Amino acid sequence: MADELVVFEAGLANEMLDTFKAIKAGGLLEPDLEAKQLRGNPGTQVTHQQPPIFVRNDSGQTVPPYAFMQPTGTVNVTDSFCYATVRKPIHSTILRCPLLINGMFEIASGAYGVAQQGPVFSLLGGSGRVVGDRLGPEDDEWFAELGSMYAVIGTDTTAVSENVYKVMFDTSSWRGRTKTGGLTVGTPALVKVYNANNTLRTTEYMAETYVSNIVGNTDVLLLPSYGRWLALGLC
Numbered sequence: 001m002a003d004e005l006v007v008f009e010a011g012l013a014n015e016m017l018d019t020f021k022a023i024k025a026g027g028l029l030e031p032d033l034e035a036k037q038l039r040g041n042p043g044t045q046v047t048h049q050q051p052p053i054f055v056r057n058d059s060g061q062t063v064p065p066y067a068f069m070q071p072t073g074t075v076n077v078t079d080s081f082c083y084a085t086v087r088k089p090i091h092s093t094i095l096r097c098p099l100l101i102n103g104m105f106e107i108a109s110g111a112y113g114v115a116q117q118g119p120v121f122s123l124l125g126g127s128g129r130v131v132g133d134r135l136g137p138e139d140d141e142w143f144a145e146l147g148s149m150y151a152v153i154g155t156d157t158t159a160v161s162e163n164v165y166k167v168m169f170d171t172s173s174w175r176g177r178t179k180t181g182g183l184t185v186g187t188p189a190l191v192k193v194y195n196a197n198n199t200l201r202t203t204e205y206m207a208e209t210y211v212s213n214i215v216g217n218t219d220v221l222l223l224p225s226y227g228r229w230l231a232l233g234l235c
Contacts, residue, residue, distance in 0.1 A: 053115040055100060055107070059087040063107040066124040066156075066164050067142035069100040069115065083112060089137040090227075099137060099149070099227075104160055122156045123167045129155075132195075133203060134174075135167060136227030146205055148224035174222040176207065176231065182216040183209045183231055191231060193222065207231040 056075060057063050069086035077083055089099060100115040101123055107113035116122065125135050125144040129152050136147015143163070144150065151170035176193045177200065183189050190204040207222055207229035214220060220231040 050117050053100065053117060054081055054083045054112060055086045055102075055115050056083045056112050057107040057109055058085045060109050061088060062109060063088075063102050063113065064124060064142050065102060065104050065106055065161050066122045066159060067102045068123075068137050068144060069102055070137075071098075071100060077112070084115070086115075088140065088142060090139050119168055120153070121150070121167050121169075122159055122164050123150060124161060125152075125163055125165050127163050129163075129165050130203075132201075134170065134205070135165070146203065147227045148205075148222075148229050149227040171224050173224065174229075175234075176205070176220050176222045176229075178214055178216050178218050178220060178231070179204075180216040182218070183207065183214040183220075185209055185211070185213055188228075191220065191222070191229070205229055209233075 054077075055069060056077075057069075058072065063069060063086070068089045070089040071084045072087050073085045075083050075085055084100065086100060101121045103114050103116055104122070105113060123135060123144050124142065126146075129135070131152055131154055133146065133152040134148050134150065135144040135152060136149040138145040138147075148171075149169065150167035152165045152167055154166045156164040156166050174193050176191045178191055179189070181189060183191070186208065188206045188208040191207045192200045192204055195201055205222070207220075209231045211232070214231060214233045219234045221234055222229045222231055224230075
C-alpha cells in the first residue's frame, strides 16, 4: 500500500513545528532523559514522584475519608506491594505519632486504600476551625480535635465531606497562659495561647504538666507531645 500524504494548513503546520522544536530544546526527546533528571543536570526539570502509601484497614470499622489512621505494622500482599496496616487512633501502647491520613475514599474493614502523601493534607476535623488552629488525634475517634500535630491553613472547599481542613505538619512550640485553676501534675486542663501580636486567642487547648504543679494565670511554654501539649513553667 502506498504511503498516505497528509497536508496541513500552513499556520497549523508552523505551530506544530514550533511545538516540536520547543520540546526538543527542553531535552524531552533525549534517550537518557530519566537519568539526567535523577542527576539534576542543567536544562532538565527534576521530578521526584513518591510511591503511593498503601494501607490495609485492620480496625474492624470503616475508615472515613480524610480520617486519621494509626499504623500498626506492615504486610506484603501478593509479594508485590508492602501495605501499612492501620487501626483507629489512639492505641495507648503504640506511639501516638506519626499518624497517616486517609484519602478521599472510605476504606471498608479489611479492605485496602491509599493514604495522603503531603506535605499539605486534607484532614477531617471538628466544626469552626480557622487558620492557625492546631489539630491532633482524639482517643477512639477518626477525626482530629484541637491538639498540636497539624496546623490549619484553610478549609478544603473541594472535599467530599464537611469539616475538612487543609493542614500541614507542625511541631513548633507556643507560648501560653494557665487559667485560674492552674495545672496539676498528671491532670490535663485547658490553657490559653498567645497570638503573634501578644494577645490571647479565644480558642483554648488541653495541656498537662509532668514536672511540678503550675499556678494559675502564669505564662507557660507549650511543647507538642504526641499530638497534645506539654506545659513548662517560665521563670
